[in-house]
Amino acid sequence: MHPASPTSDSAASGRDVLIVGGGFSGVALACALLRRARAPLCVRLVERAPQHGRGLAYGTTEPAHLLNVPAGRMGLLPGDEGGFARHLAETGQPWGAADFVPRALYGSYLQAQLAAHARQATPGVQLLALQGEVLACHPGRAELADGQWLPAPRLVLATGAWPAAWPGPLQAAAQQPAWVADPWRPGALAGIGADDDVLLLGSGLTALDMLLSLQRQGHRGAVTMLSRRGLLPQAHRGLGAAPSTHADSAAVLAAPGSLRGQLRALRRQVAAAGPDGPDWRDLLTSLREATPTLWQALPLAERARFLRHLQPFWDTHRHRAAPPVRAAADEALRSGRLQLLAGRVLRADAVPAGGCTLHVQRRGGGLQAVPARWVINCTGAGPAQAAGLDALWRGLLQRGQVRVDALGLGIEVDAQHRLLAADGQPQPHWHYIGPLLRAGHWEATAVPELRQHAQALAQALLPAG
Ligand SMILES: Cc1cc2nc3c(=O)[nH]c(=O)nc-3n(C[C@H](O)[C@H](O)[C@H](O)COP(=O)(O)OP(=O)(O)OC[C@H]3O[C@@H](n4cnc5c(N)ncnc54)[C@H](O)[C@@H]3O)c2cc1C
Incomplete structure (x- = not known):
């Protein structure tokens, strides 16, 4: 797969589809379209990061960052849950269907699937994997950050969730370099000294991954995880445990x-x-x-x-943790290196020697001062207020091209995944797929849900194949 230049590609037929975002959702949709199309079609997949198929989840190169779903259930296609496990076997990887494998391997699988679908598409059906950041969407075209335009007779936003936001009381303090707003940015933890105290804001799967990253880089200092309830993700059952039967909702x-x-x-x-x-x-x-x-x-x-x-x-x-990941957190708690705190931050005061003291209102009463040289935002997908942190979404909202749901969880779409504009009318040629569908579905984050959405959207875009 060779990234094409946007300028080399100006002609478009009215059927063509521009997908913005080459993470899991964009790749799953591109593959579904390439598989389904029987008449000439160009699928343009534009991604701002250097590689397609990685996205937020599968771009990590840290081997300790594991999938939180066994490999045997991570196939790209609905009805082929085992596709990823087969890929592992075919590429000589030492893992089986029951294993929780490094997430980077899943990104490689998505890349292989994208290339295979492009190769096997019906003649006249084409994939253009492009590099670039879309800054604005207009009828029939999308504007890139470098000033070029991409044809977009039909457009799908697959741009993931909104960026994480700092809680209000921390927003001023968070401007300092020792406050890590995006823990997935390559090298985000590189400056942390081995004995520095670290506060992880959040105690979910991202916080567990950051704990493992710190351990792997030889960090010995104190780590505090702070969240509303101070709960860690439960662990999946051990590797190879057969699912019990008769579970019924x-x-x-x-x-x-x-x-x-x-x-x-x-x-x-x-x-x-x-x-x-x-x-x-x-x-x-x-x-x-x-x-x-x-x-x-x-x-x-x-x-x-x-x-x-x-x-x-x-x-x-x-959203449970892979057993080795949860075991590592349990061990850190036992050794006293990790503390789990339930409460909310009231304010952060800078300390002359460097770092800060966070003043925490403990759940159940009482105040606690937590020293931290570093603060890392592990709160995950941001609320609607965070949408404005992203240039594309800021513009879409300002122009009334999208509508946030009443609870600020995501955006509203109709049954064909068409974006609803601020006035509630569906945008005829603009769609969305990804975690912001949680507004209407609540669960729309993991691969098993998103691959179903990709298939449904491909059917809506190509009703007759
Ligand atoms: C850390 C983490 C671990 C996860 N682990 C698992 C797991 O083990 N199993 C599971 O089932 N699910 C897992 N998930 C959930 C799920 O797989 C992800 O939510 C899924 O990857 C979402 O994919 P996406 O393509 O919608 O969004 P993203 O992965 O966020 O991808 C969006 C892409 O769009 C690009 N983009 C954004 N804006 C623009 C723009 N303006 N122009 C061009 N490109 C743009 C971004 O660079 C990015 O590559 C995990 C999620 C996370 C965050």
Whole structure:
């Protein structure tokens, strides 16, 4: 696959598709279109990072950053869950379907899939993998940061989630170099000294990855993870554990359309399962397909209650850590090197010797001062207020070309993934795929959900193939 120059490519037919963003969603959609198209079509896939197929999740080169889904369930295509495990075997990698493998290998698999789909496409069906940052979208074309234009008779935004944002009280302090806004930026942790105190804001999967990165670079200082509830992601069951049977979300679906009723039904199921029944993880997994239906059935006020009270529990049970990753965190807690703190930051005061003191309101009462030479934002995808940090999204919002949902989780689209403009009308030729679909689906982050969206969007774009 050779990146083409935008200038070499000005002609476009009305069917052609420009995909902005070459992470998982962009690649999955490009592959689905290339596979499906039977008449001439050009799929342009433009990515601002040096490589396609990596995105935020699979661009890491750190071998300790593992997939949080076993390899055997990470296939690119719906109906071919085993595709990635097969790729590992075919390329001589020493891992099997039950293993949690380094995420960089998944990025290589996506690149191989993109190249294979381009090679095998029907004659006249073409992929142009382009390099560039889209700054603005206009009818029929997209403007790049270098001033060039790309034809875009039909356009799909696959630009991922919004950037992480610092909590309000930290925004002024966070301008200093020792505050790491984007932990995935290559070299983001390079300046951290072996004995420096580090505060990780957040205690989810990103925070666990940063703990592992610090360990691997020989860091010996104190690490504090701070989050609302101070909860770590639960661990997946051990490698090779067979999923238990009979897990069934029917009782939850049948529960009255209130959050309280559904939570009670789920708890009853877990309690009733007993030692020989389904594992709680399988019960939760069995809710996966039904989650969008459950979410859409909740009134807005109930969704807001979920976010206020239940989200930390949902996140830590639903988005689990690979067993070796969680084991490393448990060991760091046991040794005292890692502290887990539940609360919220009130303010940060600079310290003359360098670094700062963070003043934390502890959950359950009391104040705590936490010294930190470095503060790393591990809070993950940002809220709607963070959209303005990205030039493309800032413009889309200012021009009323997209509409954020009432809870600020993501953006609104119709059933064909068409973007809704500020006035609620679908933009006829502009679509979105990726984690911002959580506004309407709640779960729209992981590969198993996103590959379904890619297939559905390809069908909407090419109804007759
Ligand atoms: C750290 C991490 C680990 C994860 N691990 C797993 C896992 O193990 N298993 C699993 O199922 N899911 C995992 N996920 C979830 C899931 O795979 C990701 O959410 C998924 O990669 C989302 O893909 P995306 O393409 O929508 O967004 P992204 O991966 O964010 O990709 C968006 C791409 O668009 C590009 N882009 C953005 N704006 C522009 C622009 N204006 N012009 C050009 N290009 C642009 C970006 O450079 C980026 O490459 C993980 C997520 C993260 C963040």
